[in-house]
Amino acid sequence: MKDASANAEGKRAAGLAAAALVENGQWVGLGTGSTAAFAISELGRRVQEEGLQIQCVATSLQSRNLALESGLRVMPLDRVARIDLSIDGADEIDPQLNLIKGGGAAHTIEKLVHSMADRFIVVADPSKLSPRLGDRFAVPVEALPSACAFVIRRLEQLGAAEIKLRHGSGKDGPVITDNGNLVLDARFQIEDPLQLERSIKSIPGVVESGIFAARKPRSGDCLIGEEGGVRQLQSV
Ligand code: 5RP
Numbered sequence: 001m002k003d004a005s006a007n008a009e010g011k012r013a014a015g016l017a018a019a020a021l022v023e024n025g026q027w028v029g030l031g032t033g034s035t036a037a038f039a040i041s042e043l044g045r046r047v048q049e050e051g052l053q054i055q056c057v058a059t060s061l062q063s064r065n066l067a068l069e070s071g072l073r074v075m076p077l078d079r080v081a082r083i084d085l086s087i088d089g090a091d092e093i094d095p096q097l098n099l100i101k102g103g104g105a106a107h108t109i110e111k112l113v114h115s116m117a118d119r120f121i122v123v124a125d126p127s128k129l130s131p132r133l134g135d136r137f138a139v140p141v142e143a144l145p146s147a148c149a150f151v152i153r154r155l156e157q158l159g160a161a162e163i164k165l166r167h168g169s170g171k172d173g174p175v176i177t178d179n180g181n182l183v184l185d186a187r188f189q190i191e192d193p194l195q196l197e198r199s200i201k202s203i204p205g206v207v208e209s210g211i212f213a214a215r216k217p218r219s220g221d222c223l224i225g226e227e228g229g230v231r232q233l234q235s236v
Contacts, residue, residue: 010125013225015039018087018121024053029113030067031088032060032106035123039087044070059113060106061178086117092130092137095236097217098193100133102140102210105177111208115215122222134190140210141184142177147205154203160186181207
């Protein structure tokens with residue numbers, strides 16, 4: 001589990017509420033991070049105790065390992081063309097339900113999996129809500145290692161105020177993603193999330209950004225775990 005903070009109860013409530021939406025026979029996409037982990041563990045419990053029959057795909061090594069430990073069937077992503085429902089956390093959520101993701105550096109596969117899904121459920125605690133995307137979190141950009149200097153220059157041209165190569169803990173040097181790439185965390189004042197997502201994606205050498213504006217949850221599909229229950233966030 002990534003953290004055991006005061007927000008853990010909200011994360012747990014949201015994760016359990018999302019897991020309760022899963023139905024027999026479905027293909028399920030499993031997100032990454034501490035909130036998604038609550039949903040994965042709960043799905044494992046439902047499989048063991050309720051006989052729920054599902055097949056899953058994972059968005060990271062971390063979620064794959066947790067899913068297998070929880071007793072879930074995990075299929076390789078390259079064998080799957082569509083998913084019924086996917087569940088994931090977020091780092092920042094704006095009032096239109098645009099997201100910043102990638103705190104766990106898993107946003108490339110997360111975006112792929114959630115784009116394959118008919119329904120994308122986001123689970124979070126209230127600390128993730130923000131009046132404007134980018135106010136609280138830098139945009140993670142996965143880039144080919146050989147492209148990093150060029151990508152930094154292009155991100156600056158797009159208006160990034162500060163760009164940091166993400167470093168790991170428990171390892172000297174930069175974070176290497178599950179895809180073998182680097183992550184640049186770029187601070188932006190974001191006026192138009194969809195336009196910025198497209199602009200970053202068009203930079204040669206960029207694999208994917210953590211802006212989820214083209215693929216975001218539908219109104220009501222963002223579950224916020226709060227004191228007293230789980231709120232379905234409506235897009236404004
Ligand atoms: C991983 C992600 C996570 O979903 C995001 O960082 C939220 O994590 P947590 O639920 O631990 O707060 O995007 O790449």
